[in-house]
Amino acid sequence: MDKLIARIKSRVADPRKAVDAAAWVHPLPTIRAPAKPAEVDAAERALGHPIPQLLRRLYLEVGNGGFGPAYGLEGVPTIPPTPLLSDIVFLYSELRSAPPPDENPSWYWPDGLVPLISLGCNIWECVDLLTPPYAIVVHDPNECDWERPLAEQLKPVAESLAKRLEKWLAKRGTPHRP
Secondary structure, three states: OHHHHHHHHHHHOOOOOOEHHHHOOOOOOOOOOOOOHHHHHHHHHHHOOOOOHHHHHHHHHHOOOOOEOOOOEOEOOOOOOOOOOOEHHHHHHHHHHOOOHHHOHHHOOOOOEEEEEEEEOOEEEEEEOOOOOOOEEEEOHHHOOOOOOHHHHOEEEEOOHHHHHHHHHHOOOOOOOO
């Protein structure tokens, strides 16, 4: 884990490589300052689930979001709150509280599935906080079949957060818009 974090720190030292979106978003996105331990602890309490150790260390040692694949990782809520700043607790709470279309119970947002990486257009790569090694799946509401349960439509991206970040680090050249 130490080597992976060191490689991420090295990559994000160049703002043009901190997020894939740097290739198509202006002004250039910025990495947020690292989170405080109290902020990560508060996020865990609000989510009702522990944050995986790798993600916790990224928040504390690299930055509270703003780096990584596509538009970057979302962070945890800041103390005091930062106006107009999205975070994983807000996103998860919104999805968990939203009534499913036509009151279809198979469309409730799954417990422990936290939106982590925005791909734009309300498409999210989400981390499964319930099951190590913390798989990453994508949810694309633009391609949903409303007749099938939501959980069946989540597409695997990586078997773990670490592997997802390794894939991002391995990218070469100019990233394409998602």
